[in-house]
Amino acid sequence: MNIVNDQKVxxxxxxGMDPAAIKQVPKAQEFMKNCAYALDAKTVMPAITMPCHVSLFKSVDPEIHECFDNYDPGYYNKVKSMVDIFHRRDRRSAMFYSWGELRDLAKPGTMAYDCFISGYYNSIEKATKELTDNAIEYLNKNFTSFTFFHHDLIDSHGHYYGWMTDEYIDACKFVWDEIYRLVEGVADENTTVIIVSDHSGHDRDHGTEEDTTIPxxxxxxxxxxGTLLENASIKDVAPTILKILDLTPDEAWEGKALY
Ligand SMILES: [Zn+2]
Known part of the structure; x- marks a missing residue:
């Protein structure tokens, strides 16, 4: 039996978006005015994309979920991800991404829709625009409780040009234009939008303690x-989403709901 829930997240x-970049990105500042937010939230160590995403989806530290690099998502680890819980309760999930490794975030068959457009075989910009178009079309036709949209361009420019360079900020602006297009294209009064970085960065890399501060x-x-979210962690995002969707977290989860 499923409890009816009309909320969408x-x-x-x-x-890779550093919270310090926000003040150079007018759309990010404008969006933040309508949000509860933290500019000093913490991600986990190592501050690397896949371990941070698994902590985002499983609300535990890497020591518990056993993913420490971008190549081994700890597939058979026993802690449930939020997508496992949505699937078990028949809540539809969808994901949109241009970095293929992220497919391993969700076990086969647990997503209602999985849209991957390679940022490697296209440009990341082209892939991103097509993903946004695809998401707007899909989400307007299909009620989806949980949508995950991953933006790879900022991290990519960070590695290529360096964190906080002009080119990096340009990538932030591009991404925020696409965020606006998506949100304006699909969000209604029952939609909660959560924007988070998996990690920050410095020079042309990330992974260390100094890269763990995130928005x-x-x-x-x-x-x-305008509410400041205090002591917020990337591990708090999944419990927050479950609370919005009226679901119960896995017992192993370490994070807390942010409201
Ligand atoms: Zn990276």
Whole structure:
């Protein structure tokens, strides 16, 4: 038996976006005005994309979920991911991404829709625009409780040009244009939008303690604009989403709901 729940959550990950970049990105500042937010939230160590994403989806530290690099998602680890819980309760999930490794975040068959457009065989910009188009079309036709949209361009420019360079900031602006297009194209009064970075960065890399400060922004009816989220962690995102969707977290989860 499923409890009827008309709420929808869109989780947008701005891979590698440093909270310090926000003040140089007008759209990010504008969006943040309507959010509860933290600019000093913490991700886990190592501050690397896949371990951080598994902690985002499983609300535990890498020591518990056993994913420490980008190549081994700890597939057979026993801690449930939020997508496992959505699937068990027949809540539809969808994901949109241009970095193929992320397919391993969800076990086969647990997503209602999985849209991958390679940022390697296209440009990341082209892939991103097509993903946004695809998401707008799909989400307007199909009620989807949980949507995950991953943006790879900021991290990519960080590695290529360096964190906080002009080119890096340009990538942030590009991504935020696409975030706006998606949110304006699909969000209604029952939609909560969560924007979070998996990690920050420095020079042309990331992975260390100094890369663990991240932004979290949440816009939705349970969140009062301007509220500062204190002591927020990437591990708090999954419990927050489950609370919005009226579901119970896995017993092993370490994070807390942010409202
Ligand atoms: Zn990276």
């Amino acid at each position: 869109i989780l947008i990950v701005t891979d 979290i922004m949440i816009r939705g009816k349970n969140f009062i604009p």
